[in-house]
Amino acid sequence: MKRLLFISRSTLPHNLLRAVLPLVNTPVDLTCIHSPEEISQITGRGRPFHMVLVDFNAIEGGKTGDQILERFRQQPRFKESSFVLIHSEKDQVDGSIFENGGFAGIFQKPFSTGELAGIITKVLKGEP
Amino acid sequence: MRRKKESENRISPRKELHTRVFFEDEESVPFLYFPSKDISLSGIFVTSQVTLQPGGHVFLKFFLREGEPPIQVTGCVMRMMEPKRGRGRRKKKMGDLGIGIRFIGLKAEDLAKISDYILSPAEFAVHDER
Numbered sequence: 001m002k003r004l005l006f007i008s009r010s011t012l013p014h015n016l017l018r019a020v021l022p023l024v025n026t027p028v029d030l031t032c033i034h035s036p037e038e039i040s041q042i043t044g045r046g047r048p049f050h051m052v053l054v055d056f057n058a059i060e061g062g063k064t065g066d067q068i069l070e071r072f073r074q075q076p077r078f079k080e081s082s083f084v085l086i087h088s089e090k091d092q093v094d095g096s097i098f099e100n101g102g103f104a105g106i107f108q109k110p111f112s113t114g115e116l117a118g119i120i121t122k123v124l125k126g127e128p
Numbered sequence: 129m130r131r132k133k134e135s136e137n138r139i140s141p142r143k144e145l146h147t148r149v150f151f152e153d154e155e156s157v158p159f160l161y162f163p164s165k166d167i168s169l170s171g172i173f174v175t176s177q178v179t180l181q182p183g184g185h186v187f188l189k190f191f192l193r194e195g196e197p198p199i200q201v202t203g204c205v206m207r208m209m210e211p212k213r214g215r216g217r218r219k220k221k222m223g224d225l226g227i228g229i230r231f232i233g234l235k236a237e238d239l240a241k242i243s244d245y246i247l248s249p250a251e252f253a254v255h256d257e258r
Contacts, residue, residue, distance in 0.1 A: 010153035012187065016160050019178040057155070088157045110150055110158035113178050 002124045003047060005081075006032045008055035017053075023117035026124060034058065036071060048077045051123050056087035065101020082123045140169040143246045145192070149174050152187040156200070162227070164190065169242055171206065171230040180205045180227055188229065192245050199238045203229035 006017055014032035021028050031042055031049075035058050052072065059068060065085075072078040082104040087093040095106040104123055111119075145167040150158035162174035172190070180186070182205050189200045207228040234242075 008153075010155060010157070010159075012151070012153045013159045015181075015184070016151060019180055020160075022179075023177060057157070090157075110161045112161060113176065116160065 001027045001029050002050045003029045003031070004120065004124075005042070005049045005052045006030060006055075007034070007036060007052065007058045008032070009034050009057040010055070013055065017116070020113050020116050021120075023113060024124070025121045028120070028124070036068070039072070039075065046077050048079070049081045051120065052078065052081045052083045053120070054083060054085050056085060056091045056093055065098035065103050067101070068098075069102045082126075084119065084123055141246060142166040142168040142173075145172070145245070147190050147192075150189040152189055152200075154187070156187065156189075158189060165226060167192075167242060168246070169231075169239060171203070171228060173226055173228050175226045177225055179208050182206060182208065185232070186229065192241055196241070199234075199241065201234050201238065202232040204232055206230045 006014060008014060011034070017032070018030055021030060033039065033042065054068070069083060072081065072083070083102065085093070085095075085098050085103050085106045086109055087106070088109050093106065098106050105119065107119055143166060145164050147164050148161040149164045149172060151160045151162070152158050162176050165173045165175055167173070172188070184205045186203045186205065187200070188203045189198045191198050205227060209226045209228070
């Protein structure tokens, strides 16, 4: 089973993402937190996460992609994780800051359920 | 005694509306969208491939007409329509899966807009705004 961590300051997207998971082509165990600071509260005996979906709203201002990843990579369970950033149009995100920092993809909300399931499916398969 | 059709039991008449219905988060930022099928004064029906928990609340945004401000309203998931499974495992065609959502606390001005839309002589609005 693939493990997915979703980080979003808002709670409603947690529930919506959970509803979308049946459309992903592989079983996914989803964990949701509201900020990177909550990583220490994640249970699961240190089992690795295959993918981390980060909402821009959960990122402290001014942080670059590599700064964010560095924080996660310090923990063994995130060493091999693929990180994907999602953001809204009004966030005006410079995607290159995150791509250069090691993020596997940057995508703009909102999504259709098929689009979101497709993103997760591709990342979990290791496709570019 | 004749059994009433389901359509005769509806609280308010429905009219086709083909637009994107955005499901927003607590900060009014759209996260997902679903295509709508029809709308009434009491709610909206969207087509969906995912199921949501009946009774759950969602924050909606959608456009009735091009060029007009969007309607933003809280909704309550009322019913899921899932494909019937019968003999031969015949699949229902796409568009028959869906979520019925009841409006909660619709603003008077938005209620008037929807009413006007439903009563307007045009057959249905088809647009796809973001």
